[in-house]
Amino acid sequence: MRILITGGAGFIGSHLVDRLMENEKNEVIVADNYFTGSKDNLKKWIGHSRFELIRHDVTQPLLVEVDQIYHLACPASPIFYKYNPVKTIKTNVIGTMNLLGLAKRVGARILLTSTSEVYGDPLEHPQPESYWGNVNPIGVRSCYDEGKRVAETLMFDYHRQHGIEIRVARIFNTYGPRMNIDDGRVVSNFIAQAVRGEPLTVQSPGTQTRSFCYVSDLVEGLIRLMNGPHIGPINLGNPGEFTMLELAETVKELINTNVEIKMVENTPDDPRQRKPDNSKAKELLEWEPKVTLREGLPLMEEDFRLRLGVDNK
Numbered sequence: 001m002r003i004l005i006t007g008g009a010g011f012i013g014s015h016l017v018d019r020l021m022e023n024e025k026n027e028v029i030v031a032d033n034y035f036t037g038s039k040d041n042l043k044k045w046i047g048h049s050r051f052e053l054i055r056h057d058v059t060q061p062l063l064v065e066v067d068q069i070y071h072l073a074c075p076a077s078p079i080f081y082k083y084n085p086v087k088t089i090k091t092n093v094i095g096t097m098n099l100l101g102l103a104k105r106v107g108a109r110i111l112l113t114s115t116s117e118v119y120g121d122p123l124e125h126p127q128p129e130s131y132w133g134n135v136n137p138i139g140v141r142s143c144y145d146e147g148k149r150v151a152e153t154l155m156f157d158y159h160r161q162h163g164i165e166i167r168v169a170r171i172f173n174t175y176g177p178r179m180n181i182d183d184g185r186v187v188s189n190f191i192a193q194a195v196r197g198e199p200l201t202v203q204s205p206g207t208q209t210r211s212f213c214y215v216s217d218l219v220e221g222l223i224r225l226m227n228g229p230h231i232g233p234i235n236l237g238n239p240g241e242f243t244m245l246e247l248a249e250t251v252k253e254l255i256n257t258n259v260e261i262k263m264v265e266n267t268p269d270d271p272r273q274r275k276p277d278n279s280k281a282k283e284l285l286e287w288e289p290k291v292t293l294r295e296g297l298p299l300m301e302e303d304f305r306l307r308l309g310v311d312n313k
């Protein structure tokens, strides 16, 4: 099987590469523009005979002969997707069209990594795939939320109109080693702050909730979705729900009991609650996350200490 992973130099993408490369029958091609990803994440595969890395921006067409496409390319951290919002929209819309065009041309199956952000600031809780969401179409997060919603629409229209084999995953907050140190997302921020001995910055009010999935669980879900018969959309996330204050307390307890917790200002349109309804993934993919937050957080510590150059406690 020859497999293309767009965004494969990023956090989730590089873990997916690791898993797919374990199978000696797979050849893996990564296409990435290194906006938020890095060659470092793939260093153990560079030079391997079954692996290829291409510097490529998905807003441009790509021609490669492949059997499957995991389409991940898109900045995921709010700081980075808001940095150049027009580019984020182009990546989601033109990028997804380009990859669908490739899938059509070579007859490949294509999986889109959509997001729980398509539910916006959800009025239904937990969120099932049947919920249409509560999204601000003109806000600062819209380039990402609405961009992913259009990407999903494109996937289903190419499927209905051209018979393309599609898979759509709606990923909930995922964390683990290799997240960018300055990524800006809450788990990597708190771990980096705890390792550096700096205050943990909880954005107000701190009662907003998220459900955090460890990256190995998520990758397993993506592979099951890609290779199963169901097109989705299917929620992939861990149903354990925590307030940001609870997350900060947990990081403090597990990583550095000496740090303070500091309340800081939040950003506009921050969703107030989020938790996946996992029934579809359980039933159709026989998938359930295994790693709890308390187990997963310490697994990031060594990677962050090494990259930050901070010795063990």
Ligand SMILES: NC(=O)c1ccc[n+]([C@@H]2O[C@H](COP(=O)([O-])OP(=O)(O)OC[C@H]3O[C@@H](n4cnc5c(N)ncnc54)[C@H](O)[C@@H]3O)[C@@H](O)[C@H]2O)c1
Pocket (backbone or CB within 6 Å): 006, 007, 008, 009, 010, 011, 012, 013, 031, 032, 033, 034, 035, 036, 037, 038, 056, 057, 058, 059, 071, 072, 073, 074, 075, 076, 077, 091, 095, 113, 114, 115, 116, 170, 171, 172, 173, 174, 175
């Ligand atoms: N991590 C999460 O919690 C989460 C949640 C929901 C959805 N997702 C989705 O999963 C995917 C991967 O997320 P991640 O957490 O690994 O983020 P990431 O930022 O670490 O990885 C994204 C990768 O895409 C690349 N990229 C960005 N724009 C590109 C472009 N125009 N052309 C080519 N490459 C481009 C980046 O350089 C990076 O390597 C994204 O599509 C994201 O929307 C992630």
Ligand SMILES: O=c1ccn([C@@H]2O[C@H](COP(=O)(O)OP(=O)(O)O[C@H]3OC[C@@H](O)[C@H](O)[C@H]3O)[C@@H](O)[C@H]2O)c(=O)[nH]1
Pocket (backbone or CB within 6 Å): 075, 076, 077, 078, 114, 115, 116, 117, 171, 172, 173, 184, 185, 186, 187, 189, 190, 201, 202, 203, 204, 208, 210, 244, 266, 267, 270, 271
């Ligand atoms: O330092 C911080 C950073 C963030 N936060 C809070 O933590 C919560 C989560 O924020 P993050 O930036 O980690 O992530 P978000 O949940 O907003 O978006 C995320 O979810 C879905 C994915 O598609 C996106 O890629 C991802 O970034 C927010 O309520 C935010 O206000 C803090 O309290 N402190």
